[in-house]
Amino acid sequence: MREDLLRGLAAPKPVWPDGARCVVSVTVHMDGPALEVGRKQVPLGIHSRGRYSIKRGIPRHLDILARHGVPATFFMCGYDAEIAPGLMREVHAAGHEIAAHGYVHEGWDLGDAEPELLERTHNILSDCVGEAPVGWCSPSGRKSALTLPTLRRLGYIYDASEKDDDTPYLATVGDTVSDQMIVLPNNTVSLDDVPAYREGQALAAEVLENWIQELHAIHAGAGYLHLTYHPRSGFGSGIPARAAVVDAFLAEARRLPGVHFCTLKDLARHCLAQPQEWAR
Numbered sequence: 001m002r003e004d005l006l007r008g009l010a011a012p013k014p015v016w017p018d019g020a021r022c023v024v025s026v027t028v029h030m031d032g033p034a035l036e037v038g039r040k041q042v043p044l045g046i047h048s049r050g051r052y053s054i055k056r057g058i059p060r061h062l063d064i065l066a067r068h069g070v071p072a073t074f075f076m077c078g079y080d081a082e083i084a085p086g087l088m089r090e091v092h093a094a095g096h097e098i099a100a101h102g103y104v105h106e107g108w109d110l111g112d113a114e115p116e117l118l119e120r121t122h123n124i125l126s127d128c129v130g131e132a133p134v135g136w137c138s139p140s141g142r143k144s145a146l147t148l149p150t151l152r153r154l155g156y157i158y159d160a161s162e163k164d165d166d167t168p169y170l171a172t173v174g175d176t177v178s179d180q181m182i183v184l185p186n187n188t189v190s191l192d193d194v195p196a197y198r199e200g201q202a203l204a205a206e207v208l209e210n211w212i213q214e215l216h217a218i219h220a221g222a223g224y225l226h227l228t229y230h231p232r233s234g235f236g237s238g239i240p241a242r243a244a245v246v247d248a249f250l251a252e253a254r255r256l257p258g259v260h261f262c263t264l265k266d267l268a269r270h271c272l273a274q275p276q277e278w279a280r
């Protein structure tokens with residue numbers, strides 16, 4: 001698509017770290033056996049796809065990210081940290097961010113139990129890697145009135161759950177727009193592997209073409225790209241041909257001028273250093 005046409009579709013361009021033209025944040029949703037356990041499935045046989053994240057998917061993607069020198073944000077469930085603590089520490093030691101994603105990927109209403117569950121996973125991840133998470137993404141997109149006030153009390157500075165904008169904006173915590181918490185929205189339509197592979201039954205080559213089109217459009221526009229993928233087998237990008245899509249996408253992003261790769265944590269800190277720039 002012509003760049004001048006893409007610009008015409010763009011949201012206003014914020015100021016990005018290092019004066020970059022485009023920020024690219026890679027987020028890896030581990031979604032290990034916690035996902036099946038949370039659904040009361042025995043994580044064996046057809047329900048063993050989450051374990052692929054532990055055995056093959058994450059090691060494979062750590063190699064790819066290291067080859068490109070790209071820091072990523074890994075959203076982890078508390079249960080997965082309990083059964084694979086060594087892998088968590090390996091991801092953290094490689095320079096990636098560990099962020100929170102529920103205890104057993106609770107994609108349902110938690111009622112009054114929610115604060116205790118958020119705190120439980122917070123403590124498990126903190127104890128496992130020796131650093132407290134500051135970011136959260138809702139499993140399956142569910143949130144309640146208790147979610148952000150609890151996360152803020154625990155010291156979180158960003159929420160990556162919303163799908164309602166092209167660029168970050170200050171979070172509303174309780175009734176108040178906060179200058180200490182930012183929403184880093186994600187696009188689960190076209191920059192997430194699940195809708196493409198599960199609902200769309202897409203081929204790996206089609207996903208790569210789609211992601212690269214998004215990259216070029218965002219690079220010419222507002223400059224905020226938030227990629228989400230899952231290192232599982234089944235609906236995710238753990239297996240070799242789909243991992244190669246991530247590899248090729250990162251190569252293309254590195255080829256473009258003015259691209260800055262950063263974790264969501266570093267992007268949140270950039271935004272919150274000048275909170276008035278992100279008020280809506």
Ligand SMILES: [Zn+2]
Nearest residue numbers: 029031139140
């Ligand atoms: Zn998930």
